[in-house]
Structures are given as structure tokens and as C-alpha cells.
Amino acid sequence: MDDFDRYLARQAATVEAFLDRHLPAEDSYPPSIHRAIRYSLFAGGKRLRPVLTLAASEAVGGRADDALPAAAALEMIHTYSLIHDDLPAMDNDRLRRGKPTSHVVFGEAVAILAGDALLTHAFEMLATTCGENDSVEPAKLAKKDRRLRAIAVLAKAAGIDGMIGGQVIDLESEGRSVEPATLDLIHRKKTGALMGAAAHLGALLGGGSEEEIERLARYGRELGLAFQIVDDLLDVEGDPATLGKSAGKDRKAGKATYPGVHGLERARLRAQELAEKAIELVAPLGPKAEPLARLAERIVDRNS
């Protein structure tokens, strides 16, 4: 474990502690849904999106604290999307990260409602928990303005123009041959939009300038596409033991993938190019943005 691994682990632990503190206890009434929410939220994910949010806040000189509720909201929305994507009517996955999926453990009804609850709670958290410690009235109001913007950005990225739209196009493309432009659109919407929002919200709530916010949002979108291409590559080449899920799933499901459309070599090259573009985008921010650059390298080099 090097210094950067420790940095990532520390940021992920900060997000997990915040989530644990701000969610109702597992034995709250009615227990089934609270258990289902915590089961999926604390299933050992990489916490990539919330870590991106905290790192983006620090990259513009903000405190991680300012962006913590947004980081938590991002992870809740990511988790809801996984629960709903795994449902029998969608991807029909019975395993995720080596554990039975939500609907297998809690039944479909509770899984659907747990996803709905996580999505709803993400917006409640952004509307109530950010920047409550500020005592200066104008600063408080300016921060509230940024919180409203954050809610709008997150909803847009998670909604019909972003993640949900991507999932619909993806489902409708199953078993068909897909144009390269459509594949880019699916990946950019399904994965890029929410990762773009993760960096966007960090820069926004960390107090970044408009130029910094736009720069980091673009960084997140490029990184998100790179991440998804690597995901596609790992599905072809990865070791199931390291992945925590079976390989070759995409092909079996007839999913449109980067290696499927462009071949392995060009897919690898494209992920590398996107990561380099992301690194270039954050370079002008100097040493504070170093973790963002390292994150981009890590994402294309990962094996799980």
C-alpha cells in the first residue's frame, strides 16, 4: 500500500463514517428497508464517486467537509442505480461484489423501494446538511445558492438526460449491433454523467471559480468514459476472482461494449487517451489537484 492508496482509503473511510452517521439505524422501523439500504450501501464498493467529489473540493482549495454531503449523495445515487439495474426486469444479476444482490436477499418489492429511498434521501441530504456551520449571513446565502445549483446538477446527471437515459438506450441496444457513436453516448450517459457530476459538485461546493468548476466537470466526464471502457475490458480479460463477479457477462447479455465495437487494442488506447486528457485538464490547478491526476492513472491501470 503506497501513500496514494492510504489517501484513497482515508477519503473512503470519511465518506463511510458520514453515511453511517446520517442514515437511520439498521433497526429503525420498518426494519426490512433499513436493512436493505445498509446492505447495499456498505457492500464494500470502491467509493470512487465520493472520493472524486472530496478530491475535487480540495483541488479548488475547499475543505473536504464542504463537499461531504454531496459525496454521500453521489454514493447513494450510485447505489440506488446498482440495486435497480440488478433487478430481474433489468440486468437480472444475482451477484454483485461477491454477495447476493438486494432483490435476492430482500425480495423485489423491498429492493425497488430501497432504491427509491436512496435516490430520495440523496436530495434530502444535499438540501439539509451542507455548510450549516457558516455564521456569516451573506456567505450562508451564497452557499445556499451553490447547494441549489448542486441539486440541479446532480438531478440532471442522474436523470433522463444522464444516467437513466443511458440505461434505457443500453437496454434497448441489447442483442443489436451498435454504432460507435451510440456506444459513446451510452457510456457517457450511463457512467460519465454521474462521474462528471461528482467532480462538478466537489468544485462547486468547495468554492471553486466558474472556470474551475467547468474544468473539473469535464475532467470527471472524460474520466467516467475511461472508467467504463476499462470496465468493458475487464469483463473480457479480467480474472473473476479479482473482479468479485463473473467475467464475460456483457457478451452473454448481448451488451454493446468498447472491445466489442472497436477491438481490444483500440479500446485500451482510447481509455489511455481519455485518462491523459483528464490529467491535462487538472494540471493547471497545481499540486492541490495531484490526487485527481493520480486517480486518472489508477483508473486505467486497475484490475478490478
Add this chain to the structure above:
Amino acid sequence: MDDFDRYLARQAATVEAFLDRHLPAEDSYPPSIHRAIRYSLFAGGKRLRPVLTLAASEAVGGRADDALPAAAALEMIHTYSLIHDDLPAMDNDRLRRGKPTSHVVFGEAVAILAGDALLTHAFEMLATTCGENDSVEPAKLAKKDRRLRAIAVLAKAAGIDGMIGGQVIDLESEGRSVEPATLDLIHRKKTGALMGAAAHLGALLGGGSEEEIERLARYGRELGLAFQIVDDLLDVEGDPATLGKSAGKDRKAGKATYPGVHGLERARLRAQELAEKAIELVAPLGPKAEPLARLAERIVDRNS
């Protein structure tokens, strides 16, 4: 049709025009989900919640315009909850308002995603569309403060402590005998919370005082419970032709209902008492609140 019918029809038409204007067109890409969203949103509902929001705004001296985005958000959240409640894994309903339900027409995957999209879009609308016309800076910021509060109130009412929590308790109570206190809890969460939020948001965004906001939120909660009791009664006594759905569904599904637990006579009496309490709550607001009082009378006297 009397004057009050015309008032209700006018307010409902205002909300529908606003929704139509602010949602992507039906032929937007990808078309299936946009068709599914519009199919359920424009299925001829009573628009009770958004009309409540507009009437609450006017009752505190606000303009209906100030509350329109909130009214639209309420209707989107109500519609999403119907789409998800109708799913095979939940209530498994194939007809609503005399039309096939969303998953019957578009398939389960698109129905789940259309619900998710409506929920997400409701928050985007509240975060972006309210009060953009104000030109005075302090007033603008104060309004943004109220918009943040509105998002928090709506998320809480729609979430695990409100509507979703009620749906979970309801599903888990099916086929069991239920205590009167639990039945009250189910109805208050499942229906009362969102109708409370409808009136709450109207008063909040219409510029009401804290006392008025609290008063109207209570009015909405009492009215919501009355509405649900009447729904239970109509399921036993109603005429299927007028209802647009089959009667006796609750009993067949083993649902906990007011007539089932308390008997028809006491259920009728309780709905009447709650409506009277709601009317008392808005009486101090004077003639501006007259539509809210009429709405309470109408809700207990309805036959569909």
C-alpha cells in the same frame, strides 16, 4: 358544474400546461421512456396534490406562479409512486384509471426507469424553475432559501419516513391483522405525508409566515388521512364504473383498511371529523383560504 368545479378545473389545467411545457417532448431520444413518462403523467388524474399546492400558496397571499414548479414536482412524485406501486413485485395492478398500467404497456424495465426519472426530475424542477423572475438580490436569496427548504420537505415526505416507509409497512401488513394505530401510521405515511407536503410547499413558496406554513402543513396531513379513508370506503362501496377501477381490490389483496379495522360507520365518521378539523385549521386565514375548505368538503363527499 359549479363555480368551485370550474376553479378546480382551471387550477388543474394550469398545472398540466406547466408540466407539458417543462417536460421533454414525447419524441425525445430515447422515445420509449419519454412516452412512458407522458403516458402516466397525462392519464387523467384528479391533480389533487398540485391543486392543493396552488390553493395553499394563494391562501397565504402568494401567487399561484410561485408555487407552480412545486405543484408540478408533487404531481411527478405522485405519478412515480403509482407506476412503482403498480409493478408486479408490488401491488401487481394491470389497470389504473381504466387504462393499462405502465409496465403492461412499456414493460417492467421502462416502467421502473420512468418512475425513477419522474422522481429525479421533480427535484431538478424545484432546484431550477422557482422564482427565477425576481430581480432584487436579497429577495432572490431569501427565495432560494425557501426553495432549499421545499426540497428538504418534499424529500422527507416522499422518503423513508413518509411515503416509501408507508408503502413498506403496508406491503408487510398484507394478509395480517393490523392494529388501529398501525393502520393510522400506514395511511398517514402513505398518503398524508405527501398531501401534507403539497400544502406545506404551497404556503412556503407563496411566502407564508412560519405559523401559516405549519398550519397548512397540518391541514394537508389531516386531509390526506381523510382522503385515504374515503378511498378505503369507495373500494368497499363504490361503483366500479364511476371509480375507473375494480372495487373490492383491497380485500382481495388482504390490505389493511379503515372499514376493515373500524367498520363502515366509524370509518365514515372519522373521515368527516378529519375534514372538519382541516377546515378549522384554515378558517383563521379568511376568504383567501375558502378553496381549501371547499376542497376538504369535496374530498369526503366524492364518489370517485
